[in-house]
Amino acid sequence: MTARPDGPDRETLARATLTFCLDGADALMYALIKGAGRASLALELLVDSRQGSPGAGAAANRLNQTFASGLSRWGRKVNAQAMAVFRRAADGWRARLDALPTRRWEGLAPWFTMDGAQWIIAPHTPYWPAQLQDLSTRRDWAAPLCLWGVGDATSLTGCDAPLAVVGSRGATDYGRAVAREVAARAAAAGHLIVSGGAMGADAAAHWGALSAGGDGRTVAVFAGGLNHIGPQSNRRLFDTIVDRGGALVSELCPGTIPEGRRFLLRNRIIAALGAQIVVAQARTRSGALNTAGWGCDLNRMVIAVPGDITMPHNAGCNRLIADAKATILTSVEEIDELVHAPHPPRADDDGPKDADAPDGTDDATGGDAARDDAVASAIRSCMHRRLPATPDAILARCNARDPSHPMTMPQLLARLGAMEADGLIRGGDGVVALAAPPGPGSDGR
Incomplete structure (x- = not known):
């Protein structure tokens, strides 16, 4: 049975509203929420500081102080330049608030969930994959404020160390075959497979995971709102992912168009979700290499599949191996040594592990x-x-x-x-x- 989170609570809804204010992942907003302690307070300050609102000046001062406090708590330097950048950003956020269908954001749950067709989770909710918080380890990075999803939310926390499998859209038969076989083998061992839902290697990885039968769960991460998922040629794949207990997720509000730059930001989520990242095939310039770069920065194990040196399709993976940025995968069977022990997917009633709990004595x-x-x-x-x-x-x-x-x-x-x-x-x-x-x-x- 598909597990769906309850309708968004006030804090989750505040995070969804703040996401609507942004043009993408934003470290400034992350710092503001860190200073406020909760997204709902940050949003209230933003609303109250709009020009013409009663007490707007006092609210703006408190907003600035809250951001400065969050920046300091995050270990960043508070200076005049940082405050000037924040004030300009806040002006833009307030302008975006005016594009909402109503100023009463507490009543926007049906609008943000497409009348219940999508669910929303946030860091304080039980289905949140805690490894996403690794994206807040640097001042120019930011973890998603929340995630929109369709499908079974437990798939995001049913595996402690998912495997990301990525590759070029224009992958050859070799690249697609490797992506499919690696994903199928790992999924049969109970591991969640994460990829980007694109044509080529991504689709092969998703189909490989689904071929593993009852244990095969996979999650596709998208670069736009979930009412704009694509390509349309993969529609049957997306439906099958949902039907088989997986999920389609995005950090962006419904209605957001998947522009090119958003794919690069999407890649950081794929990298953060995976404990290891397999690059099945990639040219020297490809989104798959961008995902591998995020993986290296996040201290994930990056695994690259070598290929014929006369084929440009393999040049990216071969370069990762030559530069010692990735472990070479010499056979499909070797993936068993590089991932954690086989396990059944965690049952719905087990609940996700608390990322902040002690890791044992x-x-x-x-x-x-x-x-x-x-x-x-x-x-x-x-x-x-x-x-x-x-x-x-x-x-x-x-x-x-x-x-x-x-x-x-x-x-x-x-x-x-x-x-x-x-x-x-x-x-x-x-x-x-x-x-x-x-x-x-x-x-x-």
Whole structure:
């Protein structure tokens, strides 16, 4: 049975209204909400500060103070330039408010949900995929304020470490076949498959996940409002995704046209949702490489499929591998080693895990020895693939193998220091190596 969130609560509706004010992801709005503590207060300040409203001047001053507070809490510098940029942005947001069908935003739920045809979730709601908050780690990035969706909302949280599979729209038979087979294999193991709903490799990945039967769930992320999803040639695919327990999602309001620049912003959501990102095939300039770039910046494991060096369709993936920005996928079966353990999709009544909950004590994870083993295994994985074993690469591999007990960078650095003191590893120039050759049979070249 498809799980749908209840109608949007006041906070979610406020986030939807603020999204309507934006032209895309906006770090300034993220800072304002962070300062206000809740989106509904930020929206009230914006409404009250409109010219001609009673007490508009006082509300504008409080709005500015709230933004400055949020910027500071976010660890950003508050200066005259930042405040001037914010004031210009706020003028634009207030102008957008006038385009709403009514100034009483609390009554806009039917309008924002297309009379219930779509649902909306926000960070405080149980279906929210917590990994999206990684998009707020830099001052020029912003996580979505909310997500619109059609289909089963539990698909977004039914897998702790989804696999994103992307590639060029003009993928060859080879690229489409790899995308489909990788997605089908991972989905059969219970992993959620995330892609962009486009023709070519994206569609092949979605169909691959659906071919896995009852365990095959997939989510398509779109660059416009969900009443503008496309291409139309994939309409049967979109209907099947919904019918099979997956979802179609977007960070943009109904009615938003999917312009070119919005596809690049959409790609950051695909990258953030995935614990690993497989690039099945890509030219040197493609949206798939943009998604891979987001993945690298988010410390996701990027996996690239090599191809014939005489074919421009493969040049992007081959370059990712040559530049040590991606792990090479040498066979479809190898995906089993790069994702977390097989699992059934989480049942509806299990509920998503709380991203802010403690990730367990040393006893729960097996202690320092278990973490040392995981770190050593990650170093061997890098060596085997002839990739530099940097802390970022080690962390990505450790967390890909055990996403239920993720290690943070401070924890990893502490373990690396202890392992170096014990003579287990050696380091230099930001790269780590095992102090002794791997044992027989480990193939740790």
